[in-house]
Amino acid sequence: xxxxxxxxxxxxxxxxxxxxxxxxxxxxxxxxxxxxxxxxxxxxxxxxxxxxxxxxxxxxxxxxxxxxxxxxxxxxxxxxxxxxxxxxxxxxxxxxxxxxxxxxxxxxxxxxxxxxxxxxxxxxxxxxxxxxxxxxxxxxxxxxxxxxxxxxxxxxxxxxxxxxxxxxxxxxxxxxxxxxxxxxxxxxxxxxxxxxxxxxxxxxxxxxxxxxxxxxxxxxxxxxxxxxxxxxxxxxxxxxxxxxxxxxxxxxxxxxxxxxxxxxxxxxxxxxxxxxxxxxxxxxxxxxxxxxxxxxxxxxxxxxxxxxxxxxxxxxxxxxxxxxxxxxxxxxxxxxxxxxxxxxxxxxxxxxxxxxxxxxxxxxxxxxxxxxxxxxxxxxxxxxxxxxxxxxxxxxxxxxxxxx
Numbered sequence: 124x125x126x127x128x129x130x131x132x133x134x135x136x137x138x139x140x141x142x143x144x145x146x147x148x149x150x151x152x153x154x155x156x157x158x159x160x161x162x163x164x165x166x167x168x169x170x171x172x173x174x175x176x177x178x179x180x181x182x183x184x185x186x187x188x189x190x191x192x193x194x195x196x197x198x199x200x201x202x203x204x205x206x207x208x209x210x211x212x213x214x215x216x217x218x219x220x221x222x223x224x225x226x227x228x229x230x231x232x233x234x235x236x237x238x239x240x241x242x243x244x245x246x247x248x249x250x251x252x253x254x255x256x257x258x259x260x261x262x263x264x265x266x267x268x269x270x271x272x273x274x275x276x277x278x279x280x281x282x283x284x285x286x287x288x289x290x291x292x293x294x295x296x297x298x299x300x301x302x303x304x305x306x307x308x309x310x311x312x313x314x315x316x317x318x319x320x321x322x323x324x325x326x327x328x329x330x331x332x333x334x335x336x337x338x339x340x341x342x343x344x345x346x347x348x349x350x351x352x353x354x355x356x357x358x359x360x361x362x363x364x365x366x367x368x369x370x371x372x373x374x375x376x377x378x379x380x381x382x383x384x385x386x387x388x389x390x391x392x393x394x395x396x397x398x399x400x401x402x403x404x405x406x407x408x409x410x411x412x413x414x415x416x417x418x419x420x421x422x423x424x425x426x427x428x429x430x431x432x433x434x435x436x437x438x439x440x441x442x443x444x445x446x447x448x449x450x451x452x453x454x455x456x457x458x459x460x461x462x463x464x465x466x467x468x469x470x471x472x473x474x475x476x477x478x479x480x481x482x483x484x485x486x487x488x489x490x491x492x493x494x495x496x497x498x499x500x501x502x503x504x505x506x507x508x509x510x511x512x513x514x515x516x517x518x519x520x521x522x523x524x525x526x527x
Contacts, residue, residue: 130164132188136181137162139338151180171470171505179433182340182382189497205254206297212261213290213306222265231278234263238285239413245292246454248492253293260286268313281317284310285414288326295333296495303333321359324350324368325416331375340383347376360399364409370396370418374426381430389430397423412452421450425461428468437468444468459485459492466502475506476513483515486522493523500525 137147137158144162148155153176160166169177178185238260244252264286267279287310294303307330314322327350334343351372359365377392400420409415424447431440444465449458462485469477482502485493493499503525506516519525 129169129188130161130166133158133177134162136183136188136338140181142181147177147180151176153177153180170508171467171501174501175433179382181338182384183338184336184382185433185501186496186498187336187338189501205251208258209254209290209293210302212258213287213302213309215265222262222269224269225263225266229263229267231267231275231282234260234267234282235411235414238264238282238289239411241286241289242413243454245289246456248456248459248489248495250293250296250495253289257286257290257293261290264313268316277316277318280313281319281322284314284317284319284322284326287313288329291329291333295336300333300337304330307333320357321354321364321368321415324354324359324372328368328372328375328416331372331379335375335379335382340379344376344379344383347372347379351376361406362409363403363406364415366399366403366406367409367418368416370400370403370423371416373399374418374423378426378430381434386434393423393427393430397427417452417454417457419450419452421447421453422457425449425453425457425464428461428464432464432468432471435471437471440464440468441472455489455492459489459496462488463496463498463502467498470502470505475509475511475516478502478506479513479515479519482519486519490522499523 137144140147142150144155144158147153148158153173157166157169157173158177161169174188175185178188181188237256241253241256241260244250244256261283264279264283268276268283269279287306291303291306291310294300294306307326310326311323311330314326327346331343331347331350334340334346351369354360354365354369354372360369373392373396377389377396380386380392381389396418397420400418400423403419424443428440428443431437431443444461447461449461462481466478466481466485469475469481482493482499485499500523503516503519503523506512507520507525
């Protein structure tokens with residue numbers, strides 16, 4: 124893969140992991156010479172198996188090593204005005220005035236619906252729309268949190284928590300994990316002032332994911348395990364919403380354990396999640412699925428496919444994905460991950476035609492997400508190096524802007 128930022132990102136992640144080049148070489152089975160050439164930018168490209176091995180050695184997602192997704196802006200002082208507005212909304216002026224009370228035309232139900240729509244747009248990779256809406260959503264939720272009636276205030280804090288959590292997720296997708304943690308910390312404060320006992324645990328899952336992106340695997344594992352245990356010990360897994368929150372946290376903990384090379388613990392956590400996922404459909408329907416953690420038999424299987432392909436078992440990944448029927452509430456983002464991992468598995472096995480066929484399906488199902496994923500670009504670039512190009516590869520390269 125050609126990537127001018129690859130060497131800089133590799134060096135930064137290696138130092139965050141407190142690894143020497145020699146230690147990373149030993150953990151990834153990639154030669155010290157290749158690592159040195161990449162970091163010194165004497166070598167600007169690497170095949171997907173090499174990148175995969177390096178990501179595994181660093182304990183991060185492959186997409187963390189590949190860099191920010193295409194078409195998503197990044198860079199501290201070069202942020203566009205929309206992202207600056209999100210920063211201001213997350214971090215208002217120090218010692219500034221208190222938010223005003225909402226006007227007579229304000230509707231908390233309408234605000235909640237708008238925030239739920241924002242989550243749907245996020246899962247559909249409509250990031251520009253989310254960036255445009257977020258400042259207003261956060262401002263309205265802050266106003267709702269200062270209402271005089273206690274029940275109204277609690278509901279306002281719940282809305283504020285979900286809006287700030289959404290801002291945290293967008294910040295992670297744009298490579299700004301420090302801002303994400305600030306937003307999630309403030310979301311946690313708002314959640315604890317709400318009347319929703321599940322909200323702090325939901326936001327804890329977002330914190331764990333952000334720590335994973337930073338390579339803080341032990342912290343991510345601890346946050347997810349603690350929140351899952353509190354959810355279960357608090358008797359909250361008897362509802363569909365509570366079980367979804369617990370399940371999402373348990374899968375997050377499994378992912379952190381796997382990236383930390385504790386495969387036995389990861390397998391145990393995933394088995395427990397898979398067993399419990401079947402209970403979700405048997406429980407009374409919960410609240411708006413757009414506002415609750417993603418957890419179902421489908422999401423567990425998708426995560427198992429992801430872990431199988433990440434840790435060098437492409438045959439198992441394809442077997443797990445075979446004939447999978449996704450539940451109707453599976454977000455486009457999760458469907459995208461599944462199809463990208465299936466394409467990766469085909470690529471790892473040398474089945475270029477299978478990889479292209481999967482990517483063509485992804486282009487039909489979720490074209491916006493596909494264009495936002497550096498992994499899709501990496502797979503197509505890898506396939507382009509092969510001597511024989513399967514039908515359809517040229518069209519995919521053109522769609523993704525890959526220089527053929």
